[in-house]
Amino acid sequence: MKITALLVLKAAPEATDPVILANASDVSHFGYFQRSSVKEFVVFVGRTVASRTPPSQRQSVQHEEYKVHAYNRNGLCAVGFMDDHYPVRSAFSLLNQVIDEYQKSFGETWRSAKEDSSQPWPYLAQALTKFQDPAEADKLLKIQRELDETKIILHKTIDSVLARGEKLDSLVEKSSDLSMASQMFYKQAKKTNSCCTIL
Amino acid sequence: MQARHVQSSYRDRTDEFSGIVESRRRSIAPTAANNAPYGSGGRREDPRSAAANQSEFSKRASLIGLAIHQTSQKLSKLAQLAKRSSVFDDPTREIQELTVVIKQEISGLNGALLDLQAVRNNNSHDNDERSISRDTTSHSATVVDDLKNRLMDTTKEFKDVLTLRTENMKIQEDRMKKFSKISSKESANPFVRQRPLASKPSPSQPAPLPWANGSSSSSSQLVPRQGEAESSPLLQQSQQQQQQQQQMVPLQDTYMQNRAEALHNVESTIHELSNIFTQLATMVSQQGEIAIRIDQNMEDTLANVEGAQSQLTRYLNSISSNRWLMIKIFFVLIAFLMVFLFFVA
Numbered sequence: 001m002k003i004t005a006l007l008v009l010k011a012a013p014e015a016t017d018p019v020i021l022a023n024a025s026d027v028s029h030f031g032y033f034q035r036s037s038v039k040e041f042v043v044f045v046g047r048t049v050a051s052r053t054p055p056s057q058r059q060s061v062q063h064e065e066y067k068v069h070a071y072n073r074n075g076l077c078a079v080g081f082m083d084d085h086y087p088v089r090s091a092f093s094l095l096n097q098v099i100d101e102y103q104k105s106f107g108e109t110w111r112s113a114k115e116d117s118s119q120p121w122p123y124l125a126q127a128l129t130k131f132q133d134p135a136e137a138d139k140l141l142k143i144q145r146e147l148d149e150t151k152i153i154l155h156k157t158i159d160s161v162l163a164r165g166e167k168l169d170s171l172v173e174k175s176s177d178l179s180m181a182s183q184m185f186y187k188q189a190k191k192t193n194s195c196c197t198i199l
Numbered sequence: 200m201q202a203r204h205v206q207s208s209y210r211d212r213t214d215e216f217s218g219i220v221e222s223r224r225r226s227i228a229p230t231a232a233n234n235a236p237y238g239s240g241g242r243r244e245d246p247r248s249a250a251a252n253q254s255e256f257s258k259r260a261s262l263i264g265l266a267i268h269q270t271s272q273k274l275s276k277l278a279q280l281a282k283r284s285s286v287f288d289d290p291t292r293e294i295q296e297l298t299v300v301i302k303q304e305i306s307g308l309n310g311a312l313l314d315l316q317a318v319r320n321n322n323s324h325d326n327d328e329r330s331i332s333r334d335t336t337s338h339s340a341t342v343v344d345d346l347k348n349r350l351m352d353t354t355k356e357f358k359d360v361l362t363l364r365t366e367n368m369k370i371q372e373d374r375m376k377k378f379s380k381i382s383s384k385e386s387a388n389p390f391v392r393q394r395p396l397a398s399k400p401s402p403s404q405p406a407p408l409p410w411a412n413g414s415s416s417s418s419s420q421l422v423p424r425q426g427e428a429e430s431s432p433l434l435q436q437s438q439q440q441q442q443q444q445q446q447m448v449p450l451q452d453t454y455m456q457n458r459a460e461a462l463h464n465v466e467s468t469i470h471e472l473s474n475i476f477t478q479l480a481t482m483v484s485q486q487g488e489i490a491i492r493i494d495q496n497m498e499d500t501l502a503n504v505e506g507a508q509s510q511l512t513r514y515l516n517s518i519s520s521n522r523w524l525m526i527k528i529f530f531v532l533i534a535f536l537m538v539f540l541f542f543v544a
Contacts, residue, residue, distance in 0.1 A: 058454055089457050132362075138463045145466040146247050154475045168489045175496035178417035182503035 002132055003094075004038075004066060004081040006124050007046040008073035011077040013092070018050040018077060020101065022114040025081075042081060044132050050077040058092055076102065090138035093130050098124065103147065104119040213254050259315050260342050263308060267349050270304045273297060274356050281364040294364060301357055308350050316343055 005025035009018040014179055025042055027035045027051040045063055053059045061068045069091040070079045078095040131137045135145055265533045277297045280290050516526075 009333070011285060069527060070234045088454065100270040127413065140458070140465060143465055144461065146470065147465065148470065151468065151472060151475070154479070155471065158475065158479055158482070161479060161486070165486050165489070168486050168493070172489055172493050172496070173499070175493045179496045179500040179503065182507070184505040186507035189514070191509040193510045 001134060002029075002083055002085070003086065003128055005052075006094075006098060006128050007042070007079040008083075008098060008121075008124070009046060009050040009077045009079060011050045011055070011072050011075055016107070018047050020047070021076075021106075022117070022119075022121040022124050024120070024128045026128055046079040046081075048150045050107045052078055053077060058095075060088060060091075067091075069095060071099065078102075087134050087138065087141065088132035090141055092132075093139075094127070094137035097137065098127060101127075132144055205377065213257075239316065247443060255337055255448060256342075259311065260339075260346060261316060263346050264349070266304065266308055267310070267353060270301060270308065271349075271353050271356070273301050273304070274353060274360060274398070276303065278356070278360045282361055305350070305354055305357065308353075312343065312346055317351050319343055342365070352444055369387065409418070 003026065005023070005027075007020060007024075008022040009020050020043065023043070025039055027038050030038050030196055042069065045068060049059065049061055049068050049070045050072065053070045057071050057072055059070045059072075061070070065083065067084060067088075068081055069085070070077060071092055076099055077166045078098045080095055080098075082091055102121075105121075105123065105184050129151055135142045157163060277294060280294050280297070283290070319336070
């Protein structure tokens with residue numbers, strides 16, 4: 001479940017190629033010599049997918065062993081390269097967040113960009129590391145996970161409560177036996193007391 | 200057709216009767232006496248009325264037989280249509296129309312048969328003297344029975360055709376479901392490169408959100424996005440590219456459906472959790488009751504033991520305070536000695 005790269009592009013309408021606005025990739029698991037080619041590959045595929053994603057649409061494309069998820073919102077396009085196990089919903093919610101963040105921090109300046117910007121955007125790099133775990137990106141997933149844990153804990157609790165109930169039952173029996181015995185004791189004592197007053 | 204047969208055999212008789220009636224009328228007409236013996240007059244009129252009734256009866260019977268024949272023809276057509284169980288070109292409307300028509304006809308025929316029976320009963324009441332009418336009654340009875348049987352067969356066939364039709368419809372539905380399931384599975388797999396899917400009608404959604412204008416602030420976008428997933432399909436409605444739209448629609452659908460499904464799961468999990476909590480609370484309260492009982496038992500035991508202890512101490516006191524006891528014992532001993540001395544001395 002890993003994210004390989006996150007890209008933010010400006011998807012120019014039709015013919016022209018999208019312009020890369022921010023790029024963060026995690027190529028640490030590739031060999032040293034493959035890294036640059038992987039980066040190129042990421043850039044190229046990202047551009048292609050972004051140019052093919054119509055505005056206000058989400059798209060997922062399978063490319064070799066990666067899934068490329070793209071979300072285009074009014075010209076600002078976020079592309080993510082994930083592996084097959086990453087849940088789609090989390091991927092898209094992550095892309096949503098990225099786009100929001102970008103718009104918050106950069107406003108509308110990106111619309112005027114004509115060429116690939118090479119400045120790294122720290123948020124993107126942070127996001128890449130943070131969201132390796134899909135639960136972080138997708139609150140629903142997180143909630144579901146926590147709920148499942150809670151359910152397990154509750155099941156255990158109920159089991160222990162049942163055991164407690166059994167113990168309480170045995171206690172009740174013992175205490176009722178005790179009270180019976182003490183009652184007999186009392187009666188006996190009374191009997192011995194009341195019997196020999198004549199003597 | 201047997202009805203015609205019946206009619207033809209009947210027609211002979213009717214002609215005979217009408218001939219007799221004519222001759223009789225001609226012979227009696229000059230007398231101009233309306234108090235002619237009832238028998239002959241009756242005989243005259245009866246055959247005529249009998250003839251009229253019989254002819255009416257036979258007419259009706261023949262009509263009914265014809266109608267039954269037509270109905271059975273229509274029914275066979277309906278059966279053929281129902282048997283044609285192809286997925287496409289489904290003549291539902293025709294079948295339904297035919298069904299309605301046939302049902303009406305059958306009910307009409309039922310009513311007509313009942314009328315026929317009533318007429319026959321009237322006939323039999325009128326002409327119970329005649330031996331000819333006895334034959335007539337039996338004959339008309341057989342005719343009516345025959346018509347009834349035929350109508351019953353037709354109704355049975357009708358029912359069979361209807362059941363066949365429902366079975367076929369079920370089979371068709373299953374097939375459609377299978378097909379549609381396959382197509383929905385294909386659309387549910389967005390991980391494959393998009394192929395143009397079979398045209399799926401894009402869902403019609405209510406009025407678009409401000410998103411469509413793309414001019415709202417990011418904060419307001421965050422909130423609705425986090426909230427509900429079904430608003431996004433609205434965006435695709437406002438797009439002009441139809442073809443890609445069709446590809447996108449299933450993808451958006453599945454995406455949104457996934458989100459909706461996840462939310463439903465969360466909701467159901469929360470419900471289960473609440474159930475578990477209530478069960479837990481019930482169990483704990485029950486056990487609390489048990490604990491109270493245990494407490495009471497222990498208190499009872501304590502009281503009993505204390506009472507027993509007081510009794511024993513009293514007993515001990517009464518035993519240890521010997522003075523009163525000693526006096527009593529001496530008295531008893533002296534009394535004994537006295538008795539002993541008395542007996543000995």
